[in-house]
Amino acid sequence: MDSMYYGDTLIVDLDSGTTEEVDFVEADEAGPGLAAGLALYEKYKDADPIIFGSGLFTGTPVPAACLGFVLGRSPVTDELAVAPLNLFAGSEMKLSGFSMVVVKGTSAKPAYLWLHDGVADVHDASAFAGMDTWETTDAIRREMGESMIQVISIGPAGEAGSKLAAFSINYWGSGDTAAIGALMGSRNLKAVALRGLGMLDADDPEEFYTRSLELFAFARKDRGFAALCAALGAGDLDKWLEPIAHRARACFACPSACFPFVKYNEAPTVMESSDVEEPGMLVTSPSAALWLMDGGWEPEAASRALEAMAREGLDMVRGARELAGKPLTDLGQITRAVKALEGFAEAAWPSGEPAPAGLFGAWTPPLADADAWKLANMAGYVLGVCPTYLMLSEFDLEALAGLCRPATGVRLEIGGLADMFG
Amino acid sequence: MRVKVNPLLCTGCGLCELACGYHWDEAFSLISSSVMLYRAEEKKNYMGVIVKTEEDLFIGRPEGAAAIKLGELSRGGTGGGASAKPILIREACDLCESTTGEPQCVAICPHGALYLE
Numbered sequence: 121m122d123s124m125y126y127g128d129t130l131i132v133d134l135d136s137g138t139t140e141e142v143d144f145v146e147a148d149e150a151g152p153g154l155a156a157g158l159a160l161y162e163k164y165k166d167a168d169p170i171i172f173g174s175g176l177f178t179g180t181p182v183p184a185a186c187l188g189f190v191l192g193r194s195p196v197t198d199e200l201a202v203a204p205l206n207l208f209a210g211s212e213m214k215l216s217g218f219s220m221v222v223v224k225g226t227s228a229k230p231a232y233l234w235l236h237d238g239v240a241d242v243h244d245a246s247a248f249a250g251m252d253t254w255e256t257t258d259a260i261r262r263e264m265g266e267s268m269i270q271v272i273s274i275g276p277a278g279e280a281g282s283k284l285a286a287f288s289i290n291y292w293g294s295g296d297t298a299a300i301g302a303l304m305g306s307r308n309l310k311a312v313a314l315r316g317l318g319m320l321d322a323d324d325p326e327e328f329y330t331r332s333l334e335l336f337a338f339a340r341k342d343r344g345f346a347a348l349c350a351a352l353g354a355g356d357l358d359k360w361l362e363p364i365a366h367r368a369r370a371c372f373a374c375p376s377a378c379f380p381f382v383k384y385n386e387a388p389t390v391m392e393s394s395d396v397e398e399p400g401m402l403v404t405s406p407s408a409a410l411w412l413m414d415g416g417w418e419p420e421a422a423s424r425a426l427e428a429m430a431r432e433g434l435d436m437v438r439g440a441r442e443l444a445g446k447p448l449t450d451l452g453q454i455t456r457a458v459k460a461l462e463g464f465a466e467a468a469w470p471s472g473e474p475a476p477a478g479l480f481g482a483w484t485p486p487l488a489d490a491d492a493w494k495l496a497n498m499a500g501y502v503l504g505v506c507p508t509y510l511m512l513s514e515f516d517l518e519a520l521a522g523l524c525r526p527a528t529g530v531r532l533e534i535g536g537l538a539d540m541f542g
Numbered sequence: 543m544r545v546k547v548n549p550l551l552c553t554g555c556g557l558c559e560l561a562c563g564y565h566w567d568e569a570f571s572l573i574s575s576s577v578m579l580y581r582a583e584e585k586k587n588y589m590g591v592i593v594k595t596e597e598d599l600f601i602g603r604p605e606g607a608a609a610i611k612l613g614e615l616s617r618g619g620t621g622g623g624a625s626a627k628p629i630l631i632r633e634a635c636d637l638c639e640s641t642t643g644e645p646q647c648v649a650i651c652p653h654g655a656l657y658l659e
């Protein structure tokens with residue numbers, strides 16, 4: 121299955137700081153995307169690796185084909201768990217020349233992995249130790265002289281092994297609800313930096329492209345945050361954030377744009393590039409915002425709390441749940457309350473409930489019944505298409521799977537997905 | 543006739559860049575694309591779209607749209623223009639002359655941020 125995938129599987133050994141590319145023939149049998157990721161985990165399970173992967177269509181013009189993933193053993197549940205690589209991280213990874221990366225071992229000192237244009241290097245990240253995710257993103261972009269590098273990094277929470285740690289994608293946190301950020305920290309892997317201008321081929325490019333465009337004709341196209349709030353039964357969340365809302369932003373290839381940007385360090389009406397370098401925050405977790413709204417927070421203070429959690433490298437959903445009943449307004453107090461979350465060490469949610477078990481964790485919102493939710497996750501992580509978008513738009517999964525043949529020359533049946541997950 | 547940009551409608555999905563890449567390479571890549579999503583000032587949520595033609599760059603940025611002569615940009619340019627330099631080595635827009643119907647970038651943009659004028 122060479123089409124849509126790019127190069128071989130990369131094996132990174134953090135013990136020695138070396139990388140090698142291997143031919144992963146089992147992928148053809150296992151299936152693409154997360155199915156290949158699970159097979160790779162099985163193959164290298166003695167090393168308990170962390171796997172960074174992309175889906176079959178990630179990086180192509182298929183609606184919401186932004187999705188990659190990080191797969192590893194969750195320090196919270198001790199089970200395999202997956203966390204999404206959305207925004208531009210999944211597509212940038214694929215276009216960097218690596219569709220599957222297996223990270224083994226533990227670095228003797230903080231390290232970051234730099235994947236670009238088919239080249240993989242392990243770099244010393246000692247100078248970034250202790251930095252928050254915003255500082256780390258800026259430092260790596262400065263070091264490489266490229267402002268569009270996508271950075272998956274951990275902050276102080278991940279370095280300390282907090283059970284509430286999450287990796288962040290650039291500045292905006294992530295849907296890591298399984299403490300993969302702490303797993304990265306335990307291996308001294310401070311960040312993975314991605315940049316690529318590669319090229320993905322299809323088996324039959326014209327048919328693939330034409331049929332993708334047909335999917336766009338029926339695709340949901342809107343500022344998806346309002347729709348997402350309504351589908352979650354939280355229509356007032358959109359209204360609550362409205363006074364500080366700036367422009368909505370989409371992940372790569374997503375026609376829906378469900379992330380509102382909020383500005384609290386300058387007027388939200390400022391559209392030009394002003395001299396305020398850090399005007400606000402991209403709200404990537406509606407569930408976290410909802411916890412804070414329901415917990416009595418004002419939108420500006422809540423947004424500052426989300427920023428503080430993303431900076432520290434904390435899971436915004438679980439963090440917001442803990443902060444919910446204690447609304448704060450003073451920035452110093454917010455910063456201290458967020459910092460205190462890091463010390464959380466139990467294998468449970470802060471509220472005392474058991475952590476959400478299962479491969480897909482709690483990132484994908486419950487926009488359908490349990491079976492449809494699971495199917496959207498399986499299809500999404502195999503094909504590289506956002507499961508939230510699939511549910512929000514009630515996407516025709518058969519039509520989506522129908523793109524597999526022009527993409528790769530091989531058919532994929534939605535009915536066969538469950539087999540890929542054992 | 544040229545492709546113009548209404549930048550405030552853009553959500554930064556990058557589809558136009560990918561569609562134009564397909565127009566040039568019949569594969570999925572950004573390397574040749576005549577249109578570029580400007581997303582270098584990410585922390586400010588500042589986005590724009592740049593289209594390269596034979597003579598100029600049409601820069602659609604939130605404070606307004608403007609055409610800048612290629613020579614001006616290579617001498618330094620200003621603001622978003624200076625950070626648009628990678629597009630100088632890409633193909634110039636041919637309005638998808640080999641395609642029937644709408645140009646690829648206009649057809650795929652989910653929010654009508656690109657149009658022909």
Ligand code: SF4
Pocket residue numbers: 184186206207344369370371372374375376377378379506507508509
């Ligand atoms: S629905 Fe939201 S999370 Fe999913 S791809 Fe679109 S913008 Fe990203």
Ligand code: SF4
Pocket residue numbers: 545561562565575576577593634635636637638645646647648
């Ligand atoms: S009209 Fe065609 S060539 Fe010009 S920018 Fe759009 S897709 Fe590219």
Ligand code: SF4
Pocket residue numbers: 551552553554555556557558559579591650651652653654655656
């Ligand atoms: S396709 Fe439209 S919304 Fe997407 S980046 Fe291009 S101009 Fe913006």
